[in-house]
Amino acid sequence: xxxxxxxxxxxxxxxxxxxxxxxxxxxxxxxxxxxxxxxxxxxxxxxxxxxxxxxxxxxxxxxxxxxxxxxxxxxxxxxxxxxxxxxxxxxxxxxxxxxxxxxxxxxxxxxxxxxxxxxxxxxxxxxxxxxxxxxxxxxxxxxxxxxxxxxx
Numbered sequence: 752x753x754x755x756x757x758x759x760x761x762x763x764x765x766x767x768x769x770x771x772x773x774x775x776x777x778x779x780x781x782x783x784x785x786x787x788x789x790x791x792x793x794x795x796x797x798x799x800x801x802x803x804x805x806x807x808x809x810x811x812x813x814x815x816x817x818x819x820x821x822x823x824x825x826x827x828x829x830x831x832x833x834x835x836x837x838x839x840x841x842x843x844x845x846x847x848x849x850x851x852x853x854x855x856x857x858x859x860x861x862x863x864x865x866x867x868x869x870x871x872x873x874x875x876x877x878x879x880x881x882x883x884x885x886x887x888x889x890x891x892x893x894x895x896x897x898x899x900x901x902x903x
Contacts, residue, residue, distance in 0.1 A: 763793045765902055767832040771796065773899035774828060781824050784817065788828065794862030796828035802854045813850035822874040822887035825858035829872055830891035831898050840869065842889040848882055855879040858887075868893040 752760075771791035775781065781798075784806075790797040800821045808814040823842060830837040850856055860874040874887035 763833075766834050767791045767793050769902035770832055770834050770898045771828055774831060778824070780820070784820065786821060786824055789857070791828055791832055793832050794829055794865070795860065796825050796832065797857060797859045798825045798828065799855060799857045802850050802852055802856065804852055807852055810849075811851070813852075813854065813856075815844070815846055818846065818850060818856065818876055818885050819844050819887070821856055821858045822860070822876050822885060823889065825860035825874050826872050826887065826889040826891070829860035829862060829874075830870055830889070834897050834899060834901070836894040836896045836898055837870070837891040838894060840890045840892040842887060844885050844887045846885050848878070848884045850878060850884050856884060860887075860889075 768791055771788050775788050784800060786798050786800045789799050798821065802813045806813050806817045822844060856876055856878060858874050858876045860872050862870060862872050864871040870891040872889045872891060875883060876885040878884055
C-alpha cells in the first residue's frame, strides 16, 4: 500500500467517523431508543441497542418494528458514511429469532454494491450470544449534499 493510498484511507475513515458523530447528535429516534453507535468506517456501521420493557409486544418479545429500526439505523449510518446524503429506497427484513427483554442487540451494516446514486447494504442483527435475530437488506439512494461539513 502506497503512502498516498494510506492517506486516502485515513481520510475516508475520518470522514466516516465525523458523519457518524454528526448523525448521532441529530438522530432523535436512535437516541430515544437508546441506540448507540459502536463503530463506523466507509461502507460499514455497527450499532447496539438493549431491549427494554417498553419495546416488547403482546407476546413479551421485542417488537419487530424495534428490530427493524435498529437495522435501518445501522443501514443509514453505513450508506451515509461517505458524507453524501443517502436515504432508504427499499428495505426488507427477515426475522430469525425472538429477542427478549434485557437482550443486547447489535446491528452490523455493510455495503455490498454502490454505483451511481444507488447502493445495496446488508445488515445482520445478533444478540449478546452472537445468534442471528434478523437479516435486513436495504437499497439506498444518494441525494445531493453533504451530511456534515467536510472534516478535511
